[in-house]
Amino acid sequence: MPQTEVKKDTVKVKNQQAVTQPASPWKDAWRNFKKNKIAVTGTIIVLIFTIMAIFAPWLTPYSHSSGQLVDRLQPPSSDHWLGTDDFGRDILSRIIHGARISLTGGFAAVFGSIIVGSLLGVIAAYYGRWVDTLISRIFDVLLAFPSILLAIAIVTILEPTLQNALIAIAIINVPNFGRLIRSRVLSVKEEEFITAARAVGMNDRRILFKHIIPNSITPVVVQGTLAIATAIIEIAALSFLGLGTQPPKVDWGMMLSESQQYIVSAPWTMIFPGLAIMLTVLGFNLMGDGLRDALDPKMKS
Amino acid sequence: MxxxxxxxxxxxxxxxxxxxxxxxxxxxxxxxxxxxxxxxxxxxxxxxxxxxxxxxxxxxxxxxxxxxxxxxxxxxxxxxxxxxxxxxxxxxxxxxxxxxxxxxxxxxxxxxxxxxxxxxxxxxxxxxxxxxxxxxxxxxxxxxxxxxxxxxxxxxxxxxxxxDRVGVMYLGRLVELTDVDELYDNPLHPYTKALLSSVPIPDPELEVEDEDVIGGEIPSPSNPPKGCAFHTRCPFAMDVCKEVRPAFEEKESGHYVACHLYE
The missing domain is CATH 3.40.50.300 (P-loop containing nucleotide triphosphate hydrolases)
Known part of the structure; x- marks a missing residue:
């Protein structure tokens, strides 16, 4: 690059442009995202909960699994900021530990469904014909069930553990991602640059991985962020029904379920886990909306 | 292809x-x-x-x-x-x-x-x-x-x-093929003639003469007319054009055309 700078005076203007870093589509998106205050707020909420989850053992003032029965059902105080539950366990500590399961569970379930859903969606869209028909009908069948009922059914068949709850949530989310990426790939593969790739002589695999998938994943990123929010609710719901997390592990849904009887006498046992769920879900939703705006293809060029 | x-x-x-x-x-x-x-x-x-x-x-x-x-x-x-x-x-x-x-x-x-x-x-x-x-x-x-x-x-x-050489196509078929100068100086096919006369001349003073401009709509390319595809709009269409598709033949040296007028 330095050689061109000395060559001519006329290229001076061009060289000034050269100094500014060329923006990749992802960098462009990041710049748009930063401008969106609501989305940034959502991201901060998500980050706070993530940090809580990662450093849970160092952040919690009390044990999350054992408590002092003498201190049972204490209202919030300076000792127990968010009060205690029916076993005298500190609610703040339990919420912090619960964040681990909710967040990792949410990520894991969504990650699993993205992988499986994208794979099926790409195969369906790219190869078409009977493959497409078969995969699309499977998606239709899965979508025909109310998703939480399907999850409950899967967990009861498999045996109620956290792992199975995550598998169930992953399965019920697969058709959403599958359909999303299928429609994306269907439109991207008609684009002219795919024809160009074929004219160059590329094989299917290279076209798929270098051209079609990179141009199809943005909606999946957005949908994935939003799906984590729903997955967290679903994990909480399954745990609430006793089909997810098992003691001594703790989960926000399980906390809600345990506090049912005390809703009137000790409302803090229910309010705070509920708030935690609500805030996390809100955070992910705001972040997802922001991502969608930032990655919107119409914002390009 | x-x-x-x-x-x-x-x-x-x-x-x-x-x-x-x-x-x-x-x-x-x-x-x-x-x-x-x-x-x-x-x-x-x-x-x-x-x-x-x-x-x-x-x-x-x-x-x-x-x-x-x-x-x-x-x-x-x-x-x-x-x-x-x-x-x-x-x-x-x-x-x-x-x-x-x-x-x-x-x-x-x-x-x-x-x-x-x-x-x-x-x-x-x-x-x-x-x-x-x-x-x-x-x-x-x-x-x-x-x-x-x-x-x-x-x-x-x-x-x-x-x-260097130009081929003129109408509804997916070549109707004329020849050297560039020959085509512009001496177009044979009525479609080529109409095409060339439709080039706008950059002179606002000039009166528009629409003798050579062809009317009508382009027929569906997936279901082109029988015989010569151009006969529906051709000013010189003859009866034979409606029935028989003209062969694409060399009518003058290096000048190919598909039209019954030159048979």
Missing amino acids: LLRLLEATEGTISFENQEVQNLSDVEMKKLRREMQLIFQDPLASLNPRQTVEKILEEPLIVHKIGDKKERRQMVKEILEVVGLDEYHAKRYPHQFSGGQRQRIGIARALMTRPKLIIADEPVSALDVSIQSQVLNLLKDLQEKFNLTYIFIAHDLGVVRHIS
Whole structure:
């Protein structure tokens, strides 16, 4: 690059442009995202909960699994900021530990469904014909069930553990991602640059991985962020029904379920886990909306 | 069809004495190195998530030409050839103007040093001022790399400027084929005559004479009229035109035409 700078005076203007870093589509998106205050707020909420989850053992003032029965059902105080539950366990500590399961569970379930859903969606869209028909009908069948009922059914068949709850949530989310990426790939593969790739002589695999998938994943990123929010609710719901997390592990849904009887006498046992769920879900939703705006293809060029 | 992006339904297509439609995938890939494509819409034909460098390098990777360092060097060279600067390599297609994008498209077509380039209306998406730049670039490259172009266009000025031989098509069939000067001076087919007379003359004083302008709508290309496809709009249509499709024959030396008027 330095050689061109000395060559001519006329290229001076061009060289000034050269100094500014060329923006990749992802960098462009990041710049748009930063401008969106609501989305940034959502991201901060998500980050706070993530940090809580990662450093849970160092952040919690009390044990999350054992408590002092003498201190049972204490209202919030300076000792127990968010009060205690029916076993005298500190609610703040339990919420912090619960964040681990909710967040990792949410990520894991969504990650699993993205992988499986994208794979099926790409195969369906790219190869078409009977493959497409078969995969699309499977998606239709899965979508025909109310998703939480399907999850409950899967967990009861498999045996109620956290792992199975995550598998169930992953399965019920697969058709959403599958359909999303299928429609994306269907439109991207008609684009002219795919024809160009074929004219160059590329094989299917290279076209798929270098051209079609990179141009199809943005909606999946957005949908994935939003799906984590729903997955967290679903994990909480399954745990609430006793089909997810098992003691001594703790989960926000399980906390809600345990506090049912005390809703009137000790409302803090229910309010705070509920708030935690609500805030996390809100955070992910705001972040997802922001991502969608930032990655919107119409914002390009 | 020559590139086998669409399969031929009938007939034969040959390139350097090989019948393209019967080649195996491996042979076809070899052949693709020899012939490349330039597209009408330069933005749509470039992957928006790849830098120019990656776009240009890819044909080389696919055809296993050179190592990474050599490939980068070739990308630099080709950018210079098509009139772009080296630092453009790190940019994305949406950061360029239409003319620059088409230069990238041309550069990509040149990467494998092909013998034949099929240009599908390469300048119709560009401004008139940019069109001439790109056309002149194509002409220079033709000399430099000893290229053959199959140049598809509807702008008759562009065609006259760049072509050696011109084929006129109507509803998917060649109706006339001859040298560029012969075609413009002595068009035989009524459709070619009408086409040439429809070129706007840049003189506002001139009165419009619409004797030669043909009326009517273009019939559906998927269901063209029987006989000569042009008979529905042809001012010289005869009875035979409605029944028999005229043969595509050499009527004068090097001048092919498909029309009953010259039988």
